[in-house]
Amino acid sequence: MPKYLSVFKQLLEAHGGPGFEEDVRNLILPHLSEYASQIWTDPLGNLVGLVPGVGEGRRPRVLVSAHIDEIALVVTRIEAGGFLRLAQAGGFDPRALVGQEVLVHTQSGRIFGVIGAKPPHLTPPSERSKAAKLEDLYVDLALPEEEVRSRVRIGDRVTIHRAPLDLLNGRIAGKSVDNRASAAVLLEALALLKGMAHSADLYAVFTVQEEVGLRGARTAGFGLAPDIAIAVDVTFGAFPGQAPDESFPLEGGVAISFGPNLHRRVFKRLVDCAEKYRVPYQIELSQRPVGADANAFQISGPGLAAALIGPPIRYMHTSVETVAYDDIWQCARLLAHYVAEVDAAQVEELTCY
Amino acid sequence: MLLKELTEAFGPTGFEDEVRGIVRRELDAMGLSVRTDVLGNVIASAGAHRPGLRVMLDAHMDEVGLMVTHIGEGRDEGGLLRFRPLGGVDPRVLVSKPVVVGERRIPGVIGAKPVHLQEASEREKPIPMEKLYIDIGARDAEDARRHVKPGDPVVFATKYEELPHRMAKAKSFDDRVGCYILLEALRRWKGDLAVFAAFTVQEEIGLRGAHAAAYQIEPDIAIALEGTVAHDVVDTPSHGQSTVVGKGPAITVQDAQTVASRRFAEFLWETAKARNIPVQWRRVKGGSNDFGAIHRIGKGVLGGAISVPVRYIHAPTQVVSLDDVMHAVDLVVAVLDEIAKGGFRP
Amino acid sequence: MKDWLMRLMDFVAPSGSEAPVVKALLDDVREAADETWVDALGNGMARKRGHGPLLMLAAHVDEAGVMVIDIDPRGYLRLVSVGEVHARECVGRQVRFTNGATGLVHADPAKQGDLDFDALVVDVGARSREDAERIAPIGTAGAVEVPVVTWGQSLVTGRAVDNRLGCAVAAEVFRKLAASGRNVCVAFTAQNAVGARAAQAAAFQLEPRYALVIDGASADDMWHDHPAIGLGKGPVLKVMDRATVVPLEGKRAVEDAALRLNLPLQYEVSREAWSDTGGIQLARAGCVAVGLGYPVRRAGAFAMTADLSDAERLVDLAVATAEAWLG
Secondary structure, three states: OOOOHHHHHHHHHOOOOOOOOHHHHHHHHHHHOOOOOEEEEOOOOOEEEEEOOOOOOOOOEEEEEEEOOOOEEEEEEEOOOOOEEEEEEOOOOHHHOOOOEEEEEEOOEEEEEEEEOOOHHHOOHHHHOOOOOHHHOEEEOOOOHHHHHHHOOOOOEEEEOOOOEEOHHHEEEEOOHHHHHHHHHHHHHHHHHHOOOOOOEEEEEEEOOOOOOOHHHHHHHHHHOOOEEEEEOOEEEOOOOOOHHHOEOOOOOEEEEEOOOOOHHHHHHHHHHHHHOOOOEEEEEOOOOOOOHHHHHHOOOOOOEEEEEEOEEEOOOOOOEEEEHHHHHHHHHHHHHHHHHOOHHHHHHOOOO | OHHHHHHHOOOEOOOOHHHHHHHHHHHHHOOOEEEEOOOOOEEEEEOOOOOOOEEEEEEEOOEOEEEEEEEOOHHHHOOOEEEEEEOOOOHHHOOOOEEEEOOOOEEEEEEOOOHHHOOHHHHOOOOOHHHOEEEOOOOOHHHHHOOOOOOOEEEEOOOOEEEOOOEEEEOOHHHHHHHHHHHHHHHHOOOOOEEEEEEEOOOOOOOHHHHHHHHHHOOOEEEEEEEEEEOOOOOOOHHHOOOOOOOOOEEEOEOOOOEOOHHHHHHHHHHHHHOOOOOEEEOOOOOOOOHHHHOOOOOOOEEEEEEEEEEOOOOOOEEEEHHHHHHHHHHHHHHHHHHHOOOOOO | OHHHHHHHHHOOOEOOOOHHHHHHHHHHHHHHOOEEEEOOOOOEEEEEOOEEEEEEEEEEOOEOEEEEEEEOOOOOEEEEEEOOOOHHHOOOOEEEEOOOOEEEEEEOOOOOOOOOHHHEEEEOOOOOHHHHHHHOOOOOEEEEOOOOEEEOOOEEEEOOHHHHHHHHHHHHHHHHHHHOOEEEEEEEEOOOOOOOOOHHHHHHHHOOOEEEEEEEEEOOOOOOOOOOOOOOOOOEEEEEOOOOEOOHHHHHHHHHHHHHHOOOOEEEEOOOOOOHHHHHHOOOOOOEEEEEEEEEEEOOOOOEEEEHHHHHHHHHHHHHHHHHHHO
8 A cells, every 4th residue: 555645745845956956865765764775875966775686696687766856946146126037957837937936045044935027917918928938037035135145145046835735536736746756656666565576686766967957867877787777757647738649647547658768678568567467557659768867778888778657747847746646656566566577587688679 | 682672671760670680681691790789789890809999880770750649530530640750850851752650561641631721821831740640541540550559660661763873762871871881891891900880779869879889889989871961952052062962972070969080080081082982071060970979988989970972861762872882881991991000090 | 377378378279179279288287197198089188196086177178169161162161160159250350270271251241130151251362272272171170360468467358268267277276286195187178169078088087086177157247236257256166057057065065165265256057058067977977076167258259358366266266175075
């Protein structure tokens, strides 16, 4: 049964963007310790836990990743009046930022702010029909300019301030569901795996800096040199106006990715596993390298067999990202069963074309 | 005829199996040591354990194509296939072309609303990919599902044919010419050098296979064999041409991913001149090839690219000069020869 | 430092043509190093074995420029850019090529509006195509000529201040750390201006635990009363650019060092820059890489101004940060 629902919500309330994931790492660490015999953090900040398999000789090496950074903003300038200008670390829709509550992380602690825009009363009709650009937005800290200048520095990070909301049907909305949902998948999978025998050595990696170019994945893939590397990352939940191949219903099951970036045999095993253990799943097609850790894994060092699975979420990269915990749970089940069944023969097969 | 077989093979980026089969067959017949890696790259070596310089020759097996993404339902769309590009297909060349779909090689055509039914404003713009469909003749979605499925790869149905004056047309000269040149060079090359031939996958979506192959091989020198853009047609002044078909293989000075090593580029040029092989400069900055990835891998790799001019690259019907192809083989063998004799030191 | 900088600025070295500058820099540090070498991509490296974890210093040598891509039958050259150069920056300017030849850039009067390189030709005084091929063959690189001027004691303006000043800083820091017995190396990197293509290979060879990457930081004190970055206001900690986000521990180490030395510290967030720091940070299994800089006022790709006092304080900051890391 799912164990980590409340931890998931804690993760959603933690703040950690690309390059400053410390707090999120610290939240996960005690839970990872329940399963991993060795834990370390690499130079980029990836949190790695090794769960060894059983068996003599060289055991298969499987890496599973979930990136823990959320999209964030950075202060670029302090304007007259104490208003802050922003650049992005990760892809925002600036239109979804207008009116958003934020936290500015300074040396002296967090400061609450609001991303400002002109009220409709003062916006001429011609402007109202134009989308805001990030360079035109600003953060209002409601503090006098001198105080802002003494407390805030250029380069200070800014994150979204949004407590998670429980919606109907076990669905949860909030910021950083991308990709803390996958961190929850990893923890649930580790708990399930504890009750299964597996020959593979599992490296559970909570990667960093995915949102700014899959950076943690690049060093993790190279450093750990696994036989198989599976990224867990969220995909697009169904919504009107999306093409059918970019639209996955919530509770429709785990999205398993297929395409040139992903190793076809690992894909097939994942699908067979889902069928065997009755995990609901949907197939996500890609024609190019994917926008997730699996992209970096595929061309790490000598090249790796990469895969990508994940739960669908709506409203990606906004402060109301919505996921069904059920999909997180099913994803964990698939992952645990897959890892439990990896054997040396499967690794051999990876070069059979 | 090998070039015909290679260009007619079904091998869109990520689904290079048929090409891999041909390449492996040819390499086995030559008695070389051959292996396939996790990504599907085929790597052959001759003299791998010889001391001295390690030379990597590279050609990519994939071509641009399409992927079926959705089978249409209902009265108007039932049985028609939606698709997305695999690699940089020019969307303007898609409409009204015959294609081949999936493992079962089902024939289809790419169609759109006829011109009679288009608004004047629509007619002025190229037809966007979302308004094109592949039609395999299915009556409805259920019928279509018996033959194809979402995820199926698609290529153009162009046949290879030789034209007068040693010209030829086919699909995928980019980069089956490279594969052909590499195979022929390996057949002819007899010398004292550690030579690695990498037939890579997924060049068209980011030089993917080449990253892995270069890391595995750790070459001192690498040369990519590529089909490159030639726009030596009407209305194009000399500086808009890039390369000229029939004037010999082309050598890069800069492209989108590489600033060429001047010293190595001149070495290629001088080698060609010394042996009376026609050669030209690639006179454009855009475009890239596997060397763009290879040169940055590991400790860094010296080298460059030898390209065959191809008209209408990334389009269904491409045109080359077979003389350029044969001269490229001559140049590759000559370069290996020179390197083996100590004619170039990194 | 001023004379050395002015000599370094004199080299025309767009990406791919770094060899002469790299040679000059390696000659300069050779005495302090155990070994020096130039790698396959043109990076110049020097290393000194010492105690403690390995620190890599890096500064890119190259600049943005132009390259001859074609020569027409009448002897005029066609250009493409090397790195970020707008065609309009070249119109009516003299271009000095790496082989010493000089040309004058003309724009086609029939082309109005936003020019691209197709609208330009270069006159090198050739009488024919063959003549031009001898003067500046296809593949030759060059840069727009800008005379060097100094203002007062410490302001220098001209071409390639960024990043020849960074190279001078990195060399100086290397010498100081080498002299104190640390385990340190310096890479004068190639091909930064075309997208930081060679730095990762340098880091791959050296396998550092720490890296300090020295580069210019764009000043905006020409336009703002409260500039984000201004000349004369001290060294710059680079928080983020398109290639990298500074690691928290690195940021703290620099800030602590600045406090200890009582140095002012400015901060940079750049939306445009693609630094070597990213590639170095991600080489192999990663390292702690921090970008440090000196403010530079840019007027396009070819002309810029820096304050040597910022560079001198940057040297002190880099040495102090390194000493804290290396113990």
